[in-house]
Amino acid sequence: MASERITLTVPGPDGDREVSLSSPSRVIWPEAGITKRELAEYAIAVSEPFLRANGHRPVSLERFPDSVAGESFFSKNPPKGAPDYVHEVMCTYNSGRRHPQVVLDEAAAIVWAVQMNTVVFHPWASLAADTDDPVELRIDLDPQPGTDFTDAAAVAPALREVLREAGLEAWLKTSGNRGIHVFCPIAPEHEFLDVRHAVIAAGRELERRMPDRVTTAWWKEERGERVFVDFNQANRDRTMAGAYSPRALPGATVATPITWEELEAGVDPAAFTVRTVPTRLAEIGDPWEDLQAHPGRIDTLLEWWQRDLDAGLGELPFPPEFPKMPGEPPRVQPSRARRPN
Template sequence: VTLRSRGGMTLNAQFPEVVEALYAQDLPDAILDGEIVALDDAGRAHFQLLQSRLQEVNGRGPNRAPVIAYYAFDILYFDGHRMLDRPLTDRRLLFDAVLRPSAVIRMSEAVAEHGVAFYRAAQELGVEGIMAKRRDAPYRPGERAKSWLKIKVTQRMEAVVGGFTRGRGARANTFGAVLLGVYDGGGRLQYIGHCGGGFTDAELRRLMPLLQARLETACPFAQVPPSNEAVTWVHPELVVEVEYAGWTNDGLLRVPVYKGRRMDKPAREVRREVPDRAITAPARAPQPPGPRPESRESADQLPGAPAGVEFTNLEKIFWPQRGNTKGDLIRYYLEVGPHILPHLRDRPVTLRRFPNGITGESFYQKDYPDAPPFVETVRIWTESEKKTLVAPLCNNPDTLAWLAQLANIEVHTWFSRATPIRRAERAGTAGTAFAASEQALRDSTLNRPDYVVFDIDPYLFPDNKLPQRKGEKDPDYSRRGFDAAVEAALLLRDVLKRLKLDGFVKTSGKTGLHLFVPIVRRYTFEQTHAFAKTVTQYLEGLHPGKVTTAWAAEQRVGKVFLDYNQNRLGATLASAYSVRPTPEATVSLPLTWKELGHKVDPLEFNLTTVPVLMRTRKDAWRELLAKPQLLERRL
């Protein structure tokens, strides 16, 4: 048995279970056409799990062994008989007669006719697409023909990597984005865009040596692409797969997201896939009248949703433990829109997207140059990347619904606004030019926060030991931990009251609390940072056994961490009324101080209960910016 990829690579070593399962079929000489897939917990093919298996080297395997299956869908040669010229129906009859399905060897199911219903099923499952084949068609290796059509649900394509930009911040040791291209009919590599989203830390580390091994001094593209960053060129042979939202008028990908490497396709074969205009994806039929379970609604448009936003995959499960869907997320933001929008207005938004729900990979997105016309944006200089970003402003219900459609579970906003300072604010002057340079940004209103922020996180663990896990070290929710956070918030409020300052509190939606002190827009982030640091370190001196400002996570154990470092230019927190990616689908809910003192349970505030609660409850933060306060009179 020999397993060969489309590009001719032998894959026996990577998939020994498929080799053994095919030997067990005890077939005569035969050539099968099929696909090896890695299955997730729900039994669906998962491209990146497959890439992990393909990239095993030197005996190192992926952290998790996925279920591998070979889906056979055609037979090209059998026991001395060439089957290529026989119609598909004949090949399927032979195929069904000689192959025995097993745990590893599986038969690709075929559905005669009913193509529209089959496509809708693919939509509901969230798979990449379907294949449509004429029953009387022969097998034509390597040819594109209208007798075989790929009809996509999600837009994916292969692209060739021709360069990369330097990484900054958490990516300082790897790269920021890769430059992508496809070959045209003349064999020239044409640039189609940058891609910086979708990379996990492990994938960044895995790809960086591959890029460094292919460094070149000359640009491989037919024309040097525009870039705000210096580009390092590479020999164009790495092929990747990306998911994207469409094409710009300039022929560039909209919002490309990395999905994995394609090791089975030669770079020179990568072309832009242009769909046949005669083939269009079928629209969903209208749903019959009558009640349906709220979390299982399958209509493209949600009742009361803005007409300008197209919604997809409403039934995709985003919270497996609760069964809540993407549709539930969108429905939540539509209902709480009147409460959340005042807290978002004129503030740059950083997206945190979860395309496959909270158990899938997430990524942050600060730059969105191709937002729809109804989305107001602001151009902001970023010193870390030495370029201008286009940040959305969530100033209307359409934008809020659009963010939810993008699987933006959390709404992260700046603590400052892009609007000019009014004379009535008596706060001095600051500009509204944010894109020219770092200095221009620091001289602007975006460096004039509306509040001082205190992030209160309890570091109380059952065994008083920091968890030995990768990534965030934050503790899971516990009643004991939240009670300690409440006590710390009340102690902090006492200090602020002695300074004649009022604060507003909300649940973080996770383990702790957020306390905001509204201020006049005359202070810079440097000044609010110094103020918050002074206050928290003073409180730490009063109660060293209860609270801490220590930056090392190990030194916080057993205490409540008072994080003053959120007071930075460009820093964000989950907004008031933002949903959080927790198993309970909790919400960051504004509270009154009286409510906080009544043993509230933050787990009770989630995307199902909060809309009902807010039908009869006023926003506890509705006066947040009504009376901004001065700091220098208090210290």
């Protein structure tokens, strides 16, 4: 028996496209009862701001063949048989290897990704036109056990002031979970390692000002009940859920751009879902519409990085899958490190 299949008409820059969707009634979020068809319709509804934030750049697709309660895998290479409106770009990874990665440039490509069982979209911080130099400085405020979204929300304004002192304007989005993502548009003049160092410099400055609430400690045993500034999310090929991307969480939450005024007034990240975000966009528009209008520079943050190096603060650990990096401390958690006699 043939599987259920429908065809969706998706507007785009070259006119309407007909995109086939198999198993449209399959439930992707069991607790919320949201189907694959609803996810595809969500993708069409938010396609304009989604592409403004995530389009024209490498993107990794987190795919769930069954539901968000089941197994998943990441897809980077464009699969065989992808339609011609799904583009690709050659990327170089930290290991030195190169391969093509998916690029989404129009709404039909997003719906195609949904047809391929994509739930979460993970865009790079750089564009397809120049994959080596990020156009965003990204800081992940990650609440640790014993803290939550309200703790990250209390820290974010102080981070905004740090970044302003460095000449950068900060923009906000919920992570779709417990954290907050802070983005600063930057001129694509520095490669990923420089941008990572700029994030570390900002994180260290924030930690100095809020030592009881903020940490840059890579090892979990050293973080305590504080908000972790996850500097390693600034690395090449390390990504976070893009703006307007759904999350694979029971409530079908969405990583949602918000304003600083909304943060101050108090927002509930659980309120932003696949079912509510289209209405929010229709009512208030996209808070990130002008994010890339005035890119800044990271020169001051790199001066702070050098200042800290001169003061004896060195490189911080990289993720375990990365090659050993110059100046990196040993990759062993402090409690397991061998003590000198």
